[in-house]
Amino acid sequence: MGATPDRVTHRGGCHCRRVRFEIDAPADIEALDCNCSICRMTGFLHLIVPASRFRLLSGEDVLTEYTFNTGVAKHRFCSVCGVKSFYIPRSHPDGVNINVRCIDDGTIASLTIVPFDDNDREAATAALSHLSKE
Numbered sequence: 001m002g003a004t005p006d007r008v009t010h011r012g013g014c015h016c017r018r019v020r021f022e023i024d025a026p027a028d029i030e031a032l033d034c035n036c037s038i039c040r041m042t043g044f045l046h047l048i049v050p051a052s053r054f055r056l057l058s059g060e061d062v063l064t065e066y067t068f069n070t071g072v073a074k075h076r077f078c079s080v081c082g083v084k085s086f087y088i089p090r091s092h093p094d095g096v097n098i099n100v101r102c103i104d105d106g107t108i109a110s111l112t113i114v115p116f117d118d119n120d121r122e123a124a125t126a127a128l129s130h131l132s133k134e
Contacts, residue, residue, distance in 0.1 A: 007053075012103040014078035014085050019059030021086060023049050023098055027109035031100045032116040038068075038075070045100040045113065048089060054096040 008027045013020040025047060032046040033039075039046075059078065066075040074088035085102035089095065100111065 008107050010098075010103045010107045011057075012085060012098070013057075013059065014081050014083035014102065016078060016081035016083075018062045018080055019078045019083075019085055020057040021098075022055050022057060023047075023096075024053040025049050025098075027107060028112075029100060029108055029110070030112045030114055033113050034116040042084065043101065044084065046089075046116070047098045047100050048092050048095045049098060050095050054086070054098070 006026060007024045009022050009024055011020065011022045029047055034044070034046060038044075062079050063076045064079040066077065067073065068075075070090060073090040075084055076087050077084045083102065084099060086096050086098050089097040100108075
């Protein structure tokens with residue numbers, strides 16, 4: 001698919017740079033700040049993209065996976081540095097959830113952070129239905 005007038009190609013990855021990815025997404029990012037137990041503890045800022053707009057460039061061999069609760073979300077971490085730069089989310093199992101904090105400098109024009117209340121997941125997800133239509 002690639003970049004279009006309303007999207008740019010962002011690159012990013014983990015701290016040790018063994019895991020590298022690129023995504024096609026807007027330059028003006030609206031990221032979710034979820035208050036669930038794992039997101040609150042790790043500071044993950046969410047940007048969900050369709051799987052077709054995500055490309056893993058390197059690091060498949062160093063990724064390790066963690067699941068909990070329902071087991072649907074596939075939390076993937078670099079086994080060398082421990083950073084989770086992306087994962088497969090429970091809410092969008094056909095997409096990829098990127099940690100905006102792991103995107104390289106230079107392609108984000110603006111960043112808006114939107115609170116996501118996991119204590120009322122259904123209402124919070126419904127309020128954000130516009131994000132999955134991009």
